[in-house]
Amino acid sequence: MRFLQQESSGIWRACNLFSALEGLALHEEYVLKKNHLIFLFVLACMALIQFTERGIYCPQADVYIDPWLPVDKALITHGHSDHARWGHRHYLCTHAARPVIEYRLGHIAVESVHWGEPVYIHGVRFSFHPAGHIPGSAQIRVEHKGEVWVISGDYKTAPDGLGEPFEPLTCHHFVTESTFGLPVYRWRSQSEIMQDINTWWQCNQAQGKTSVLIAYALGKAQRILSNLEPSIGPILTHGAVENINEVLRTQGLRLPPTQRVEAALNKHLWPQALVLAPPSALNTPWISRFKTASIGIASGWMALRGARRRRAADRGFVLSDHADWPGLQQAIAATGAEYVYVTHGYTDIFTQYLRQCGLQAQAVDTRFSGESLDVPEPETEAP
Numbered sequence: 001m002r003f004l005q006q007e008s009s010g011i012w013r014a015c016n017l018f019s020a021l022e023g024l025a026l027h028e029e030y031v032l033k034k035n036h037l038i039f040l041f042v043l044a045c046m047a048l049i050q051f052t053e054r055g056i057y058c059p060q061a062d063v064y065i066d067p068w069l070p071v072d073k074a075l076i077t078h079g080h081s082d083h084a085r086w087g088h089r090h091y092l093c094t095h096a097a098r099p100v101i102e103y104r105l106g107h108i109a110v111e112s113v114h115w116g117e118p119v120y121i122h123g124v125r126f127s128f129h130p131a132g133h134i135p136g137s138a139q140i141r142v143e144h145k146g147e148v149w150v151i152s153g154d155y156k157t158a159p160d161g162l163g164e165p166f167e168p169l170t171c172h173h174f175v176t177e178s179t180f181g182l183p184v185y186r187w188r189s190q191s192e193i194m195q196d197i198n199t200w201w202q203c204n205q206a207q208g209k210t211s212v213l214i215a216y217a218l219g220k221a222q223r224i225l226s227n228l229e230p231s232i233g234p235i236l237t238h239g240a241v242e243n244i245n246e247v248l249r250t251q252g253l254r255l256p257p258t259q260r261v262e263a264a265l266n267k268h269l270w271p272q273a274l275v276l277a278p279p280s281a282l283n284t285p286w287i288s289r290f291k292t293a294s295i296g297i298a299s300g301w302m303a304l305r306g307a308r309r310r311r312a313a314d315r316g317f318v319l320s321d322h323a324d325w326p327g328l329q330q331a332i333a334a335t336g337a338e339y340v341y342v343t344h345g346y347t348d349i350f351t352q353y354l355r356q357c358g359l360q361a362q363a364v365d366t367r368f369s370g371e372s373l374d375v376p377e378p379e380t381e382a383p
């Protein structure tokens with residue numbers, strides 16, 4: 001395997017001890033906490049995984065996981081653009097994630113593996129396991145000399161019937177996101193939300209309105225699609241959604257029939273149709289072509305009333321491809337990990353909470369973002 005034959009540049013990353021101690025001085029509450037000092041020391045100098053300016057790094061194997069700056073070897077958890085970036089020399093991902101990654105990044109040197117298939121790089125054992133976030137999304141397990149890390153990328157614990165369900169993995173060190181790491185985020189079941197969406201579509205139809213539903217083009221759109229009731233009416237798509245549908249259908253994903261929105265061909269269907277479009281279509285001429293329409297948004301952020309109002313949506317459906325507050329707790333508890341590293345989302349608040357629960361938790365800087373519509377917005381209203 002070419003990915004494995006590359007010679008390691010072999011340099012142990014310059015340790016971050018200095019900056020860690022500098023940060024420590026700013027937070028006197030930690031100064032006397034011996035455990036935390038040891039934890040930072042391990043993190044900075046001896047860790048199997050380090051957090052560097054290029055991304056999450058395994059010095060022993062000289063590979064990065066979802067790096068944000070160009071590197072020689074990148075292991076990729078999934079095809080979202082904040083995780084699978086252009087510019088690396090070699091990519092490794094699952095067979096399931098590969099077609100979308102290739103579609104998005106064009107001609108790249110990529111190899112892929114089965115779920116759970118071990119890959120050894122300079123003695124370090126890597127394997128990919130379902131993260132339940134979108135079809136093909138993986139957590140990456142890293143093992144060396146008895147020490148186990150799991151880098152979860154983005155994950156969702158509730159099964160969605162579309163992608164591979166989240167696989168709990170035990171480890172010593174767990175790297176978690178915290179996109180929805182506040183107690184206010186608790187998802188209702190997918191079937192209830194889908195019922196709401198189908199009912200909204202029928203009500204709009206009765207008034208001759210097009211139902212335009214905004215959902216992220218990779219993952220969310222197909223999850224909705226596979227749960228819509230196709231007998232209600234025609235399902236139309238924005239090109240960004242349909243392109244991903246085509247890639248996933250080629251992989252064998254079963255989705256109901258869809259057609260691209262094209263005025264010349266299907267304008268007569270619009271009043272009856274549900275149209276799936278990505279967030280980038282909001283407030284554009286593309287969307288204003290539907291003269292009489294109801295705009296819905298499917299996102300975890302719709303749990304906040306203000307977010308819906310600011311986006312000028314008529315309806316918000318609280319549907320996320322990320323774990324909610326209970327999901328994050330369950331996932332972290334199931335790992336049995338003593339050390340938890342919190343990447344994107346409500347990192348500081350969530351880290352603080354985990355420490356109160358007795359874990360050695362640390363917020364780490366990354367360039368990952370949350371789900372689409374994605375930046376947590378300042379919320380002035382009670383949710």
Ligand SMILES: [Zn+2]
Pocket residue numbers: 078080083133154
């Ligand atoms: Zn993602």
Ligand SMILES: [Zn+2]
Pocket residue numbers: 080082083153154368369370
């Ligand atoms: Zn992400």
